Amino acid sequence: MARAPKKKTEAKGSAHTAELRANTPDELKDALLDLKKEQFNLRFQRATQQLENPGRVREVRREIARVKTVLGQKAAAK
Template structure:
């Protein structure tokens, strides 16, 4: 997932994406705790993707706030 794909989505779609990434992150942490996780890099990727989504959401919110003024 790259930032360009995220900029094309609506805020509602971004919130849904963020919820699914958080759920995925939880599942990966659970797998790691039980010793079932094979690729530990997936945790980092999920965390970074969630951060990307949050960044784009904040940028869209800031843009909407400046447009409203």
């Protein structure tokens, strides 16, 4: 049985990425620092087996990548 073709949809994080692009580089650096701290805490919780939401590790990692991407784009635009 043939499957119906999937509809192209906008990426899940694209709306949030647009919000990130509206921020200044200093705000993005602050957000990156906060995310790195959260990532450290999540790793610590995972190591001690106190992590309540394992999916949050992935979300934070991807959010860090988004912020770094936007920072790189802003730096390249100068």
